[in-house]
Amino acid sequence: MCLVEIRMFVYDCIINHVPTNNVPILMKKAANRFRFHLDNVHHRTGVEIMVQELGVVTDYQFAEYLYSIIT
Numbered sequence: 001m002c003l004v005e006i007r008m009f010v011y012d013c014i015i016n017h018v019p020t021n022n023v024p025i026l027m028k029k030a031a032n033r034f035r036f037h038l039d040n041v042h043h044r045t046g047v048e049i050m051v052q053e054l055g056v057v058t059d060y061q062f063a064e065y066l067y068s069i070i071t
Contacts, residue, residue: 010042010050023047 006027013023024041031038
């Protein structure tokens with residue numbers, strides 16, 4: 001799995017209300033089920049940073065949308 005796929009997996013978990021503490025466990029289990037080997041799984045703090053980034057991206061997209069409406 002590449003970094004982008006891992007981030008997308010984390011975002012999918014968050015959007016589907018998986019607690020941040022459970023995301024690393026779920027990531028490991030899913031990788032094992034699909035016979036992927038993950039050398040390094042993000043810890044809860046890494047997942048929480050990704051959640052903050054997702055919030056920033058969402059805020060930016062919303063601001064762009066509002067700007068497009070008024071111009």
